[in-house]
Amino acid sequence: MGRAEERRARQRGGRRAAPKRSSGTAGTTGAFGAPGTTASPSVGGRAAARGRAAKAAGSGNTGGRSGKGVIRRLFTWKKIVGSLIGLVLLVMGGFVLLYMMTPIPAGNATAKLQSNVYKYSDGTVLARTGEINRENVDLAQVPKAVQHTFVAAENKTFYNDSGVDLKGTARGLVNTLSGKGAQGGSTITQQYVKNYYLNQNQTVTRKLKELVISLKLDRKKTKDYILAGYINTSYYGRGAYGIQAAAQAYYRKDAKDLTVEEGAYLASLLQAPNQYDWAIASDTGKKLVQARWNYVLNNMVQMHWLDAGQRQSMKFEVPKAPKGAPGMQGQTGYLVDAANAELEKQLVAQGTAASLGDAEALVRAGGWTITVNIDKKKQKDLEQAVKEQLTSKLDPKKRSVDGEVQPGAVSVDPKTGRVLAMYGGLDYFKHFRNNALRRDYQPASTFKPLILAAALEEQAKTQDGRAIDANTIYDGTSGRPVKGSAIGFSPPNEDDQNYGDITVQTAMNKSVNSVFAQMGVDVGMTDVLKVADSLGLDTKGLPAVPAQTLGSMGASPLEMAGVYATLDNHGRKVTPAIIKSAEHKDRTVNLPNPVGDQVISRTAADTVTSVLTGVVDDGTARTSVRENPARNGQQVAGKTGTSDNNKSAWFTGYTPDLVTSVGLFGEAKNGAQVGLKGATGLIPGSGRINGGGYPAQIWAAYTFEAMDEVSKFDLDTTQGAAVQPSVTPSLTQSPTSSPSSSPTTQKPTSAPPTTSAPATPSRPATQSPTTSPPSTSVTTPPASPEDPLNPNGQQ
Template structure:
């Protein structure tokens, strides 16, 4: 074919004209070769590359489907809008009594009186009203009553099981509080959306704002701004300042967490941040003059007044139970936040049974009275008015909190001393360092394994080795102990030894093990100073930590609630006994060592020779914080763990102060040590509460509860080999090995436990060096 003919052929065939083929291809075709895959595809399906799926999902079908889905959703919403009306307000009607019971079913308390007094919006200063708008919904006066984006996000989170998020308008929150409930369900959220839209069309913004301010829960049992103004500032709502209004508005996000009287340092910081956020938003919206804003200071609320019927220890127990229930409601997704959970609990209808044992509770209260509060005379000594006591008692086998002492009286001291975390646990932290060393198989700087017989230098202010951070802590009273065993160092609570041990183990590992045992160490710097117990902790927290040791290394999380029943919801309580967090041998070895603190250490005066002991085996540790602002004894038997703390708190300012000189102890030298009143309270309560004499079941060959075959020497490693068989009898009640710690020239010895203690303990106690202060050590 010539070029002219080819051109005419292409013109006749247009773009679909076949390309010029090579002679080889033409030959193959003429020979009857099979067509290629593309040709075959063209023959079967028309246009090349147009599969069935691609023809189905065209842009027209996708857009059509989306449009249909939108129409369907709009139709469904229109149906919902027509079907759902604005119901009668029922928030007040839902408020019922809560019933609180002891573990045996007898009534502890009944609460439920509604603390609410509605006020007209006109009675509330305008700038105070605007604090709530600035806090929760700056576009309140402009929006249609709903936040579609926030509501959609909440629906998606609910469907996916992630819980709820913020973002609701004031109108939506009012609808949830007054017309509906706090349940996190898709049905409730859709109702909230529809009712909010209708309410915004039918009612004025001022009507909605007034309803919101008057129905919200502010904490301290206060519903509505009038009750809140009285609860926090002892004044009427009409007399509130903008600063005070901003604090009340901030409270709505987390009433319990932001309540200044019971807030932690973190809670106070968050409350102030929220307060600043509210006022800054007001300036941004031109509702508050920037110059006035700069001169405003945080309005610290007044001390709360306890509710009727909550006197004595009752209020502390009820508050602790409520806090535990609220935390669980959030954990299982029944409430979006602690604020919502608190509102759910305050609405009432709950029957809450505590694990508190009525008899043990009375015994703990009596022990504190006999051993401490009866000796306090604030009129004679002002320091006596600064002494606060707290205690918590836990069954290590079940995790149940069987007794709790929150303070002298809920009416007189609102804050629960058993759960507060603002005082240092001091030397009660030392056993956790040893637990970490044993669990992690740690070694000293020269490569020796750390155990109860390892020799350390107990010289006061000895600089630690192996740390990039210089640290040289003093021992109490600047006592130098020279070369001593870990057992003796625990008995005498030697700071220099445990500072070095913490570095040997690695402070990060120490804090990790402490956290796994139940102590909140998240965010703490891993520095040697933490070995002195310089963080905050509560008696309840320390009781849980020691209960884990008592439970052979299986985690014990103290549980104050036995059951919580409600007609509208189900609460599933977690098992207080968890998995193993350290090895049994490590836990049992620490217990064994801590028997030495009682029988030959800082707790011997108050515990060892107590006539009520009757040969009971005991482990425990004393603690006295820097400047004597706190004193502790946390001790245990095989069936009961109790932590007792004394705290110096200024009766007027609530600042931390020293306990020195309280109860008439000689000022200057008159420290209240952990081996004094805390150990005395512990001993009276524990020996009264125990059912029978028992001994620890320990899997260890170390410590004071084990009789070694020979005593260790001052060589770089222990020369004595401990016996492989633990003793089967409680430790001796014989006097300590010496009246003074060993010097560097002395050979440190460890008093072995006798296998046959006397059937009747000694009835006399060796005279203390200071007859007014029967304390020995930290």
């Protein structure tokens, strides 16, 4: 077979063509395939038949093969690759077009800042802010090592990159499109562009503009120009814009005199200025800023900008205490800062800002009209009460301890949650930290009502199975070990007083530690902290141990005012709100309702309120509140508190329409907690300032002046001091019964009022039945009402 025939054979079926037979070879021998003969004609026939069958089979499967053929024709590798290349080219073309059409703009209005206007609830102006605390400095005036701290903190590749971080920007775009907000990744150039040329809004358009302008700026300007712009426009907290203002605000020096350690702290601040400001930072914030400070210095070593040996010798130094900004003297600065903080949290909560740092920038940029809930008259009344009852008696020149007394107070409407008045400290210029918001001091015995609330809400029982209520009998022996706890706890009562068998009502009146320690174990400390948290006290992360019954956690006057307002509001959650409204031309802020859901039953809340009227009429607040001539029959509930070593003293009290928490805190000039003993020089004996002393006096002077009319509690309960007794108790009653006392048949343990009658028609006796029918009378608790002139008064 020739080559041409062989090729045609392969094209027909891949086989050689059978040789043609001559007519003379046909026969029997050929049929058996003998040597020298050709194949039988039947072989070719069978091959042909197979070919026809294959064609027939193929025609029967035409539908399936044609479908796959269509897909193959539509989605070939060439077409897919071509489409991807086309898409990439389209994106590149769009970016080139965007690059050509986007100029570097002039500095925006945000870079120049606007004023914020703050108004009282009646619309009158409280304050105006917005004067820029900024002085631009040339980069040459900033030590090179300090310049490096900012690069090490934010963008180690700054000196070599093209001004953008494509990976970080892409991540930011994806997060914006998915509603997750920004998550870092910006270079120093991008941050400068955002601060000076654009704004803080989290939109795709803004991010794309940021990318383009950063690329252009990096080509047209030097790295030193960009770095100078960045450190001069950034916000560092304390009202300071730019490194020169920040150096003065935190270290009382010029930027040219900053050390590496100080520069590292300022560079660390830029991530979250308020959260990382040492003067107001929480324990978590302090840990975070120290960690970032270490991160900055370690990066400098890695980049060979700092000697490793020098780095090892560096120690974190606490910056100086802040000074108030001009025009913010008195209480004004405290109110403005509190309003700003609440607004910033809300901007983050509703997704307008991705972080507190971004929220701070939005608020500081200005253009806001913020109306606070502060009532101008009540604010004046509170300031006057603090001055008359306390600060006018302080003389640091005579007694150093007088310079360490820090008062704070918050007043709330329990029906609306509005913060009507706030006292942050002696003066915003003299003490930057707002004492009304600080939560680094123990609330002490003001926590005890929350234990009772938990007992009532959880329907708890004592170790021997008796239901816990206002009439339950407990052993009030000082230092008695609690029963039923794996953790030993034997708290002494104040002044180590023993009370014997007493009711819960009397234990609350006298603030008996041993009773409430046992009650906390009976209820279960996990449940106690759970209920306390639901009422508004942040207990997350606290260990559920018996020691918490003495109020050993931290709390602020604002927080305690919210807790007691929830009790006053019959168990419906009240979250104190400082802001009434916040308006801005570029954005809308929706404020949450301060009054929330029912968190404990009305009966439980009202029973606690009823019991707390006894603290005022028969207990530790008797002298300061019950006998105050201005009371005029006003019904009052409340609780005193005095912490260990007298570092804090509290009174949180309420009427049906007003809740106010007053706290005094001992704070040394270096920020350390110290005792209040001996302050004012007017307290003899131990010199202790108790909650029933100055805090209760301030509360009474303010409340009885601020209240509009005399009111009574509307309580859904059959227990507690405010309940009119219906049955005269017998000393032979069972402890599981519900005794009701009558002062007409039993002698009360506390002396009758000398100036005004108690608010309730009849006050129950503080004597109580014992756990078994006694052969003689029950132990009578010692009458020791807390009094500023009585150092033996109880907390």
